[in-house]
Amino acid sequence: xxxxxxxxxxxxxxxxxxxxxxxxxxxxxxxxxxxxxxxxxxxxxxxxxxxxxxxxxxxxxxxxxxxxxxxxxxxxxxxxxxxxxxxxxxxxxxxxxxxxxxxxxxxxxxxxxxxxxxxxxxxxxxxxxxxxxxxxxxxxxxxxxxxxxxxxxxxxxxxxxxxxxxxxxxxxxxxxxxxxxxxxxxxxxxxxxxxxxxxxxxxxxxxxxxxxxxxxxxxxxxxxxxxxxxxxxxxxxxxxxxxxxxxxxxxxxxxxxxxxxxxxxxxxxxxxxxxxxxxxxxxxxxxxxxxxxxxxxxxxxxxxxxxxxxxxxxxxxxxxxxxxxxxxxxxxxxxxxxxxxxxx
Numbered sequence: 134x135x136x137x138x139x140x141x142x143x144x145x146x147x148x149x150x151x152x153x154x155x156x157x158x159x160x161x162x163x164x165x166x167x168x169x170x171x172x173x174x175x176x177x178x179x180x181x182x183x184x185x186x187x188x189x190x191x192x193x194x195x196x197x198x199x200x201x202x203x204x205x206x207x208x209x210x211x212x213x214x215x216x217x218x219x220x221x222x223x224x225x226x227x228x229x230x231x232x233x234x235x236x237x238x239x240x241x242x243x244x245x246x247x248x249x250x251x252x253x254x255x256x257x258x259x260x261x262x263x264x265x266x267x268x269x270x271x272x273x274x275x276x277x278x279x280x281x282x283x284x285x286x287x288x289x290x291x292x293x294x295x296x297x298x299x300x301x302x303x304x305x306x307x308x309x310x311x312x313x314x315x316x317x318x319x320x321x322x323x324x325x326x327x328x329x330x331x332x333x334x335x336x337x338x339x340x341x342x343x344x345x346x347x348x349x350x351x352x353x354x355x356x357x358x359x360x361x362x363x364x365x366x367x368x369x370x371x372x373x374x375x376x377x378x379x380x381x382x383x384x385x386x387x388x389x390x391x392x393x394x395x396x397x398x399x400x401x402x403x404x405x406x407x408x409x410x411x412x413x414x415x416x417x418x419x420x421x422x423x424x425x426x427x428x429x430x431x432x433x434x435x436x437x438x439x440x441x442x443x444x445x446x447x448x449x450x451x452x453x454x455x456x457x458x459x460x461x462x463x464x465x466x467x468x469x470x471x472x473x474x475x476x477x
Contacts (some may be wrong), residue, residue: 158283158326158333159295161260162319166190166218167206168467172440174401174417179314179344179355181276181305184449185222186467188266189234191316192278193270193301199232200224201473208465213241213473223348227279229269245289260286266299277302297310297335298320310346310353315339338362346407355403359421365395368425390424398424413442415453426458431458433460447474 146393166176167186178191185202188195199476206357207217208411220234240258248252261284262396268278280299285290311413326332339362344355389426390398398421406414416439423436433456440453451467 138440142279156334157336158293158323159260159286159297159319159335161216161236161262161286162282162284162297163351164216164236164238164338165453165465166216166236167204168336168440168451168465169415169442171208171465172401172415172417172438172451173355173405173453174357174419174422174438175308175455176357176359176401177182177355177403177417178301178316178340178357179312179342179403180353180405181312183471183473184471185220185232186218187219187265188222188230188232188268188278189236189280189302190216190299190318191272191303191314192232192266192268192280192299193303193316195222195232195266195278196244196270196276197224197230197297199230200471202404202469202471204467204469208463210463211461215239215241218329221333223265227448229267231265231267232385233265234263236264243289253284256289258288260284260288274306275302275304282321284321286327292456293323293327294325295321295323295335312344313342315341351407353405353407353410355405357401357403359401360399365390366398367395368423394424411444415440415442420455428459431459435459447471 149334163169166189167182169186170177179320181194181196183198183202186204186206186212187201202222204220210213218234218236218345220232220300222230222232224230238260242255242257245253245256250301262282264280264282266278266280268276270276278301282297284295284297295330297319299316301314303312305312317339319335321335324334338360340359341355341359341361344353346353373387375387378385401417401419403417408414411416419436427435435456435458438455440451442449442451448468448470455463455466
C-alpha cells in the first residue's frame with residue numbers, strides 16, 4: 134500500500150493545462166490505434182500482458198513478454214480516410230523493454246479550390262507520429278516507462294512539426310489480480326505551427342486506471358479516469374439561448390450539466406470476458422463520448438464499443454468496433470505476432 138501511495142503522490146506534482154473541444158492541435162494523438170483499445174473505449178491502459186500495442190498508449194506496460202513482438206493495426210473510415218500503426222518491441226535485458234512505432238493518418242484525396250469555388254486540383258493531407266519508448270520493471274510490483282513522439286502534419290500547403298512525451302507508472306499485484314496505473318500523455322510542444330507565430334497547445338492529459346480480474350470467473354473489469362487535469366470537459370453549445378414556453382409564457386433557461394454529469398464524463402467502463410486462452414470478448418462505455426457525439430433525437434448506442442480477440446500459436450487477431458453515433462462508427466483490425474515463434 135505504501136508503494137501505491139508514493140506512486141500516486143508523484144503524479145500530484147504534474148501540472149497540465151489541456152482543454153478539450155478543438156482548442157488543441159495534433160488530435161491524431163488521441164486516436165485509438167489498436168483494435169483492442171478501440172473495443173475498450175479508445176484509451177485502454179490497465180492490462181499488462183504480451184500485447185505490444187498497449188505500450189504505445191502506456192509505456193510502463195512494456196515488459197519481457199513483448200520481446201520480438203510486432204503489431205500491425207489498420208482502421209478504415211468514411212470518405213477514404215484511414216489510419217493505422219506499426220510497432221515492434223525488443224527486450225534489452227537489464228535496461229528494459231524498448232519499442233518503436235509509426236502511427237499515421239491518411240485523409241485521402243481532397244479537392245483544392247479558391248475562395249470563389251473554382252477547382253484548382255487535388256491534394257492528399259496526412260499526419261505521422263514516429264515514436265520510441267522504454268519500459269522498465271523496478272521490482273516485481275512496480276514498473277515505469279516513457280515514450281517520445283515526433284509529430285509531422287501536412288495539410289495542403291500548411292505543415293507543422295512538434296514533439297510529445299508520455300510518462301507512466303504501474304503497480305501490479307498478481308496475487309489479487311489487481312493493476313493500478315497512472316499516465317501523463319501528450320505533454321509537448323508545437324515547434325513549427327501551420328501559420329507563423331500561431332502555436333497551439335498539445336492535448337496533454339492525466340489519466341489513471343484500475344483493473345481487476347475475478348478469481349473464479351472469466352471477467353476482467355477496468356475503470357479509466359481521463360482528463361483529470363481538467364474538471365469540466367462537458368461541451369456547451371455557445372449558441373444556446375433561453376426559450377419561451379408556448380403555453381405558459383415562462384422563460385425556460387438553458388440546461389447546463391450538473392455535478393454528476395461532469396463527474397461521470399471522466400470515466401470509461403471496460404470489460405473483457407476471457408473465454409479461455411484463445412478467445413476474448415470485449416466491451417466498454419464512455420459517457421463523455423456519448424454526450425459529445427450522439428444525435429440529440431436519436432442517440433442510439435453512441436459511446437459504446439465492442440470487440441473480440443482470437444489468439445493462435447503464432448499470431449493473434451483482434452477486431453474493434455466503436456460507435457460514434459447513428460451517423461458513423463469505426464472498424465479496426467489488429468494483427469500481432471511474436472517473430473521468435475516463427476523460427477524452426
